[in-house]
Amino acid sequence: MAIQDFHKNRHYVIRVIFIASFAILLFKAIQIQLVDSTYQDRARTTAIEKVIDYPSRGMIYDRKGRLLVNNNAIYDLNCTYNLVDPKMDTTHFCKLLNIDKATFNKLINKNFRSARYSRSVPFTFLSKISDRTFARFQESMYEFPGFSIQIKNVRGYPYRNSPHVLGYLSEVNKKQIESNPTVYKTGDFIGSTGLERTYEKDLRGSKGVRYLLKDNLGRAVGSYKNGSKDTVAVSGKDIVSTLDVELQQLAEDLLANKSGSIIAIEPATGEILSYVSSPTYDPNLLTINRNRGAAYAQLLGDTLKKPFLNRGVQAKYPPGSIFKTVVSLIALQDGVMKANTGMSCKGAYYYNGSSWGCHQHATPYNLEIALEHSCNTYYFTTLRNIVDQFGFYEPHRGLTAFNKRVADFGLGKPLGADISNEGSGNIPTPEYYDQLYPKDEGSWKSPTIMSIGIGQGEIEMTTLQMANLAAIMANRGHYYTPHLVKAFVDGSVIPDKFRIKRSVNIDREHFEPIVEGMSRAVKFGTGNTAYLKDIEICGKTGTSQNRGKDHSVFFAFAPRENPSIAIAVYVENGGWGSTFGAPMASLMIEQYIKGELDEKRLTLKERLSREDLLEVKEP
């Protein structure tokens, strides 16, 4: 027998120690495997990288299929710190990318202690590299492991015009990300103005997502679950816009060095054939690249030209005499006058001892002649007749009835076109005049407000509304909401609101005298400078009074029967409507209908585009 064993019972202690120790291990395993789910979440984010594939943004064509907006590649250089060769030739690298050593060191040594960066997760080393720089770099890229390229699309504009229509892209801001977190991530681009903004949803397409398995050094080693959770990037829809790029170019030429806008609409559809706001700028300046910030600041800082102001919809002006057509139609519809109503004009309108001027012209013994010569007296009277139709002491009722009809013409509120920031113009209401002329100061009556009969005073419109008026005249009583999108290339339909025929609630018969008046105005009257031998243009000049030089206004449609184009031209400080508005409109009409300008007319075009009105500033 061996030595006496005095400590036999100690094996219990040892067993208890073993069991207790292993119980501790089990409890810890329960805690991290079953109770605490953070480990499972973290495992998911550690080894699986979500790679975003950017879709190509939809392109924009003009109505004849010419490419207005395309995509150019721009490159972001990503870097995975762990994969970078510490012995790489940094001098060569910096030279290829046009950066200096100090910049290189700053860019590569991120704060890896912060949660934003990791040595094994790619970060953006240099963004917005141009394709030329990239092409040079790409040849040597194999020398620099750890660097990879992410392609993004930015916009290019082959025709260098129409910035106000097409709009530009910007990086999404915080608010946009927050309101749409599933779609946008920091660094994404979003349509900021114009078509880019209005049709952002159609143009942007949808991103694709790939889940990659990454090993501890950040190398991709395969797809997660064999790609079953991946989605493919879907390109944005291509848009065929309603614009005619030749018209755009012509309009921009005509408005060179002038403030104002030219808007042309196809009356039968409401498609905007041309939309130019001047002064304008080359949209390529605002494409996303490394010089964009400076270009943007310069354009924004140009307080003289204000190139960012989209004058076609954001500037509102007194329409001047072109509004006489609307007054005529309302008067005829309300029966306060007839087409053959004649009046006498003694060169001014006299009331209560005051006089409001007109100009020398033939006696307006009917509506057509009044329009032809744009007789002010005739329209002061007509407006008073409308406002006073319920009696001289009931101007509220009269004006309200008038405004209701005016609203039918799409005035006083935004038309709802697909142009961002569309203004509403201004149609003065009875309440407005009550405030302007309080009761204790004698209130207001029809003579007080009769200047709106000639489109002056408080009434204001956007140029788009004027162009739409021309379309209404061309259609003899209806319009389609003007719009810039003709079709989507994939066949999806344009929004319903652009396909609804909107009536202005004026009988068709009442349009004939107006159309005749407009035709005569071009043939024999104030709009004579718009006259074309072989196209019958119906137009009306306006000269909208201004504190500085008057604004030149003209609106027209052509040809008289089956009109194909309706147009409004507004040239700030251009003087008479016949000086700039009418000839510009005729050139536009000629270009659109004939496809080119007659050689003899080129001098007119040259002369108009050389005029510089920007020097003439309001006092």
Added chain:
Amino acid sequence: MIYAVGYNDEISAGPFDLNTNAGKQALFIGLSFVTIIVCLLIDSNFWQTFGLLVFGITILLLIGVLIFGVTVKGANSWYRIAGFTIQPSEFAKFGTAVAISGFLSRYNTSMDDIRSVLIAMGMFLLPMFLILLQPDAGSALVFTGFLIVLFRAGLNPMLYIIGISAIVLLILGFIINPLFIVLGLLIIINLIFLTSVQKKLQWGLLLLGATVFAVFLAFVDNVLPALGIQALLVFVSGFTAFQNRKSQLVAQLAGFLVFGALIAFSANYFFNDVMKPHQQDRLNVWLQPSKCDPKGALYNVIQSKISIGSGGLRGKGFLQGTLTKLNYVPEQDTDFIFCTIGEEQGFIGVFGIILLYLILLLRIVSIAERQREVFSRNFAYCVASVLFVHIFINIGMTMGLMPIIGIPLPFISSGGSSILGFSLMIGVLLKLDSVRMNRARR
């Protein structure tokens, strides 16, 4: 034979993630069977007789490796022979086991005899010291397992209590202001006085109130006044106790206080002023992870815990572990192999492995207790103890319970020396057990 079965089961869990080393590992598994068979053939008295010789050879190997060994990952722990690397520290565990078992089975060895205790301790402290020189802290730590054997052989439990208390104080001293530790010691002493000397109710209430007040002061960062109050109370209580003829208790508690404070202060000083930052990091990773850089010192533990935690209840399936397969977890075929099990087999796998190990250990304890030979019993305890330290520290380390120390998981981690070393132990144990009746009759 149940442990052999258990052994085989666990071997089959081996190739989970050993793609790169799977061939070598298979070879070693084969070799380990050969080893066991050879052990069964060797006479059962061989090891007891030549225990000291085996021990001497392993010690020479340990010295030799410091001179002739190859350095891998900063540790000079390997011999390179014909393409294979051999780690002598794995065999030193066996050598120490036979030597200590042999020494403890001598008639004149007694754990009540200070000389015997010192010799026994020296037998595992010597290889431990040599291994620390490599340096390989993990393998060295395994030798502390022999303290369990000495405990079973009769070493005074009070030594263990004092030792564990000292270690606890030491660890606390690393991370806590030593003044707080002294305050804690004073409170403990007061409570002892309260229960053993001051039996009057009002005294008790006064002491209790003052203690609560002191704890409160300490919490609002007024540790010095709190210390003052407690020290005064201890002094008064101690004086009373002295008058009550309990001077022995007073002396013991005074010693407790002085040594405790000494350990706390020196640990604190050592940690803050002597240790290098990377050494501090190692302890911080274990003791106060919130102070560590998650991408630096803490990286291994975090990835290890994430991979085990992500396994959930049922795991991701065989070879489906993303974090382990993608190399987020370091050393996953050796020290961190448990992560692969945790991630791929989930809690079910973890539970199974831990349970199997526990059964194995308890079985070895049972085998130990049925031996009639002291040598056999002690040897069985050596095997159990070494296995226990390996398993507990390895698994504990992957889950953040233990500091990160390079130490393989027995029978699962890859590594030829490790598996051969354990096979040797198991084989010898099987042989000893199989002949226990004969040896008893001898």
